[in-house]
Amino acid sequence: MKKPALEGGRPQRKQYLPYGQHRLSSLDIAAATRVLKSKWITQGPIVDEFEKAFSTRIGCRYAVSVNSGTAALHAATASLGLGPGDEVLTTPLTFIATINAIIYAGARPVLADIDPLTLNLDAKEAENRINENTRAIIFVHYAGNPSGFADIIQLSQNRQLSLIDDASHALGARYNDRTIGSFAESISTFSFHPVKHITTGEGGMVATANKEAAEFAKTFRNHGITREVRERYGANAPWYYDVGLLGWNYRLNDIGSAIGLSQLQRLESVLAKRTAIAQFYQREFRNLPKIELPSTQANAMHAWHLYTVILREEELTIDRDKFVEALRAENIGATVHYSPAHLFSFHRNRLGYREGDFPNAESVSRRIVSLPIFPDMSRTDCDDVVQAVRKVLNFYAR
Numbered sequence: 001m002k003k004p005a006l007e008g009g010r011p012q013r014k015q016y017l018p019y020g021q022h023r024l025s026s027l028d029i030a031a032a033t034r035v036l037k038s039k040w041i042t043q044g045p046i047v048d049e050f051e052k053a054f055s056t057r058i059g060c061r062y063a064v065s066v067n068s069g070t071a072a073l074h075a076a077t078a079s080l081g082l083g084p085g086d087e088v089l090t091t092p093l094t095f096i097a098t099i100n101a102i103i104y105a106g107a108r109p110v111l112a113d114i115d116p117l118t119l120n121l122d123a124k125e126a127e128n129r130i131n132e133n134t135r136a137i138i139f140v141h142y143a144g145n146p147s148g149f150a151d152i153i154q155l156s157q158n159r160q161l162s163l164i165d166d167a168s169h170a171l172g173a174r175y176n177d178r179t180i181g182s183f184a185e186s187i188s189t190f191s192f193h194p195v196k197h198i199t200t201g202e203g204g205m206v207a208t209a210n211k212e213a214a215e216f217a218k219t220f221r222n223h224g225i226t227r228e229v230r231e232r233y234g235a236n237a238p239w240y241y242d243v244g245l246l247g248w249n250y251r252l253n254d255i256g257s258a259i260g261l262s263q264l265q266r267l268e269s270v271l272a273k274r275t276a277i278a279q280f281y282q283r284e285f286r287n288l289p290k291i292e293l294p295s296t297q298a299n300a301m302h303a304w305h306l307y308t309v310i311l312r313e314e315e316l317t318i319d320r321d322k323f324v325e326a327l328r329a330e331n332i333g334a335t336v337h338y339s340p341a342h343l344f345s346f347h348r349n350r351l352g353y354r355e356g357d358f359p360n361a362e363s364v365s366r367r368i369v370s371l372p373i374f375p376d377m378s379r380t381d382c383d384d385v386v387q388a389v390r391k392v393l394n395f396y397a398r
Contacts, residue, residue, distance in 0.1 A: 004392050012388040019372045020373070021195070021376060031262040032258050035257075043229045043230060047252060049257070062207070063207050065200075066251070067253075069189060070204070071248070074101045075206050080136055082106060087110045088136045089112055090121065095337075098138055102138070111351075111353065114360050118148050136156075137163050140168075141166070141167050141173060141180060143307070144302050145300060163185055165187075165188050168193075169306065172197060189205070197274075200263075220247045224244055224247030277304070278294070278307050288393060307370065308337065310368050324336065343355060
């Protein structure tokens with residue numbers, strides 16, 4: 001039996017392999033350079049081009065770019081007119097931006113437990129928490145998995161609730177043969193952080209079939225100003241503008257838009273490579289009884305932003321934190337997505353939740369591990385991940 005590096009053995013690899021990694025091609029750099037040499041580096045025409053190309057690829061009527069996935073969520077929640085006394089249902093197994101965006105809008109986040117198989121919001125748990133103050137639901141496609149989305153759509157329609165789907169992980173995912181972001185029943189939000197499927201450096205997008213929501217987002221991202229700068233540019237253009245609402249400076253500039261537009265052309269190959277890596281892991285890990293593998297419904301096409309396994313604690317002599325430490329000692333960049341959001345100090349104090357409130361999410365959060373997955377991984381990289389996981393599992397087996 002090989003000894004793990006944490007116990008004094010030789011590491012699986014010499015160089016550290018991160019869980020995610022951006023890639024900028026020469027085409028991306030050339031696109032950004034063209035913008036830098038142009039008259040517009042922000043609030044210019046490339047922003048519109050990126051939005052139109054994105055809406056065409058996703059199949060939505062309107063796409064409004066912003067400077068982060070968090071800004072996209074904030075714009076979406078604000079577009080619903082939420083305020084004090086309103087409640088929005090969502091999952092505790094998500095990045096804090098999902099929950100914070102509800103608070104930004106002035107509403108109260110109400111959490112419901114997850115389905116332990118899909119790791120997405122459980123529709124039955126959500127329904128049990130609906131009351132007269134509930135205005136909306138935010139569904140998170142955890143790791144890029146849209147499984148269970150139809151149940152949440154049905155619930156929102158039956159109870160006449162607005163629906164936002166946080167698709168920060170799910171660019172290119174499909175459900176019931178429809179692309180995530182094309183569902184008229186919801187407002188979708190995307191993230192273009194460097195570890196996502198495409199990047200604009202930092203950035204995000206609001207996708208919707210609702211013209212009013214799109215117009216609100218465009219004004220909201222620009223301080224609430226009702227006429228954009230290019231509409232006021234030129235000798236014969238009117239210089240004046242109005243401020244129609246309390247907005248934020250959430251604009252995505254032309255440099256990032258140019259990179260995103262270039263990267264969007266490679267989305268299919270990115271999805272294919274991520275899927276191939278995930279399928280390789282699924283094959284290699286399927287006979288390991290000490291871990292549970294990701295589960296996807298038959299009508300869902302996973303985007304594989306993350307590849308996560310769940311440890312069977314009863315099969316091991318170490319806990320999840322020690323397991324992550326052991327993999328990192330092998331130079332495998334394992335990490336955790338996510339700690340339970342309701343147990344962070346700020347959210348615990350503000351929302352009043354306690355440990356034990358969401359047993360499925362807490363159990364998963366305590367045992368989950370994200371393994372490296374990004375398009376530039378080589379076959380050797382993938383083999384190293386598999387061998388390191390096997391080494392650690394075998395050594396620490398009960």
